[in-house]
Amino acid sequence: MLLLAQAPPPSLAANYSPSPERALRLRSKSSSRAVIGTASAASKPAAAASSRAGHQRKQVASVANPLVKHCVKLRLSAAYRRSCRRLLLVGLAPILEMCRFELDAIDFLLLLDGVEVPEVLREFSGDVVFVSAAVMKKVSGMQSVDSTEAIAVLHMPRYFCDLGSHEDGDSLHGLFNHPKRILVLDGIQDPGNLGTLIRSACAFKWDGVFLLPACCDPFNEKALRAARGASLQLPIVSGTWHDLHALMTKYDMKMMAGHPESSSDASKGIHSLSKELADSLLNESLCLVLGSEGNGLSSETLQACELVNIPMEGGASFFPPLFPGKFEYSHPREVMAPG
The missing domain is CATH 3.30.1330.30 (Ribosomal protein L30/S12)
Incomplete structure (x- = not known):
């Protein structure tokens, strides 16, 4: 699934x-x-x-x-x-x-x-x-x-677009043509982590990666090594929340963010990932936001997104959406991996 x-x-x-x-x-x-x-x-x-x-x-x-x-x-x-x-x-x-x-x-x-x-x-x-x-x-x-x-x-890959430089929002149309899945990274600062996430998104055949401010550069040497070629295959866009909101509105995309259920900074309810939730999102266009290693999700993300977590045994929760099989869950491969 x-x-x-x-x-x-x-x-x-x-x-x-x-x-x-x-x-x-x-x-x-x-x-x-x-x-x-x-x-x-x-x-x-x-x-x-x-x-x-x-x-x-x-x-x-x-x-x-x-x-x-x-x-x-x-x-x-x-x-x-x-x-x-x-x-x-x-x-x-x-x-x-x-x-x-x-x-x-x-x-x-x-x-x-x-x-x-x-x-x-x-x-x-x-x-x-x-x-x-x-x-x-x-x-x-x-x-x-x-x-x-x-x-x-x-x-530099022709699929890379920096909306903070000479690019404009119209160029997104050439990169994203009715996207169904976009991975949004919110302040990821470790280049190795960034490259690994880009590679994982590519492996799961997502339509692109959107980098919010405070993310490290995807063409940092360590990020390139960790991406293992995925940086040349996948559209990567660097922009602001304003740019992301415009993209989301244009393609009617749902916004969700990975967030631990136990975190005290969540201002609203958090959904636990389940087969029912996965089924309900099957035909939705989705932006999934992952937060930084130290600070988690930004306040803008917390306000704009529905929050979701993957429960684990012992009461902990974790959200590794790109790494099926590395946590205990009843249907990890059905929910997370390509069919």
């Missing part, structure tokens, strides 16, 4: 490739090529291009190189990432995982000197930049490069 899952938008499903071995037809944008060109001219020794494996091969040895500064800023600044529409991904395994879902995602690839281009990336047609250990440490923010042989600069 289906409570919290719907098929993903057709445009997303069409971009999914289940095989990591599929040839990667990756392209670079002119703006990033300009950055690399500047970096190459500034590096010492001078950048050397090679036609080996069909790549434009360059070398960067100095941590003062403009390319290095650009990459470090991408790692550290969410505002810079959004202004450039670029993000940084550290580590070969996460890079290959991302490439399964977005074949054109890589802007350019940084490899540690002496490392061969991985077989699965041999058809990558963009720039490969070979960097010194000092540069790799600077860009990655790690003290050792033993497990860091590759870093990629990726295009």
Whole structure:
């Protein structure tokens, strides 16, 4: 039985490739090529291009190189990432995982000197930049490069919309076409938790994720690692309660929030999740709000949403809506998982 899952938008499903071995037809944008060109001219020794494996091969040895500064800023600044529409991904395994879902995602690839281009990336047609250990440490923010042989600069997913920047509410229509299930995150600050929730929403085939203020950036390096590619598949919108209310009104969506029954800050009754409640929501369009790790739900969420919890033995209550089977409940898989 289906409570919290719907098929993903057709445009997303069409971009999914289940095989990591599929040839990667990756392209670079002119703006990033300009950055690399500047970096190459500034590096010492001078950048050397090679036609080996069909790549434009360059070398960067100095941590003062403009390319290095650009990459470090991408790692550290969410505002810079959004202004450039670029993000940084550290580590070969996460890079290959991302490439399964977005074949054109890589802007350019940084490899540690002496490392061969991985077989699965041999058809990558963009720039490969070979960097010194000092540069790799600077860009990655790690003290050792033993497990860091590759870093990629990726295009920010076209399914990401920041309503607090240059975007407007009309752009939501292109991301959400009569959505049935949207996960709303209210002040989630741990990037690992945020990435895991995005990955779980994707696994349950939700239509998207809406980030309320005080959430950490979904393209933080730790969030990207935890999402394991889901950040490139699922529409993610960052906005305010005003924006969310407009979305809810437009698509006539019901608002519910996970909340422990024992909490003293609940100003109204809390429903316990049951098969009857799940059945009643089966054909409803639903926004489900989860609160922050420390503070729980915001006052706006408490006022706007119906509250629901999952009772547990011993009188406790918990609401892990994306993790069926990890708590005692009579019908967890019927209620929570896709049918």
